[in-house]
Amino acid sequence: MEHYQIRYFLAACRTLHFTRAAEEAGVSQPALTKAIQKLEDELGAPLFLRDGRRVVLTEFGKLMQEKLGRVAEARREAETAAQQYHSPTRTELNVGLMCTIGPATLVGLLERFRLESPDIDLKLHDVTPSSGYSGVQDRRIDCAVMAINSGAPLPSDLTSRVL
Numbered sequence: 001m002e003h004y005q006i007r008y009f010l011a012a013c014r015t016l017h018f019t020r021a022a023e024e025a026g027v028s029q030p031a032l033t034k035a036i037q038k039l040e041d042e043l044g045a046p047l048f049l050r051d052g053r054r055v056v057l058t059e060f061g062k063l064m065q066e067k068l069g070r071v072a073e074a075r076r077e078a079e080t081a082a083q084q085y086h087s088p089t090r091t092e093l094n095v096g097l098m099c100t101i102g103p104a105t106l107v108g109l110l111e112r113f114r115l116e117s118p119d120i121d122l123k124l125h126d127v128t129p130s131s132g133y134s135g136v137q138d139r140r141i142d143c144a145v146m147a148i149n150s151g152a153p154l155p156s157d158l159t160s161r162v163l
Contacts, residue, residue: 005039013065096127096144
């Protein structure tokens with residue numbers, strides 16, 4: 001059983017019309033019919049009752065619609081998981097920034113960050129020394145860029161770097 005056969009079968013289940021199902025699946029009607037016939041041969045029973053242009057699911061077809069619908073959904077979930085694994089959702093980095101930090105210092109830093117970390121959304125927040133410390137401590141922001149007095153004590157659970 002091939003995935004395309006399942007796709008064609010489910011399209012025929014939705015439309016109950018082989019020509020419309022073929023259009024939906026993007027194949028010719030004979031190709032769709034042949035794939036469904038091959039699927040019926042593999043499964044050992046008819047999936048549809050065909051009466052001229054009218055198509056009706058058999059009881060076996062209804063059972064297979066449910067089962068193969070789950071197979072198709074599981075495949076979509078696996079494809080989505082693989083895509084997310086290879087292209088994870090963007091991460092957000094919240095940075096506290098004092099308004100007194102000069103743009104000359106920041107422009108190069110921010111430009112380099114964007115080039116080196118294109119999958120990270122940088123969110124800047126205006127902070128004072130007090131709100132910068134507390135924001136990092138209570139995890140409202142991830143880090144802060146602040147001008148501090150070199151003699152001022154830094155809270156013991158924080159570290160600093162000179163830019």
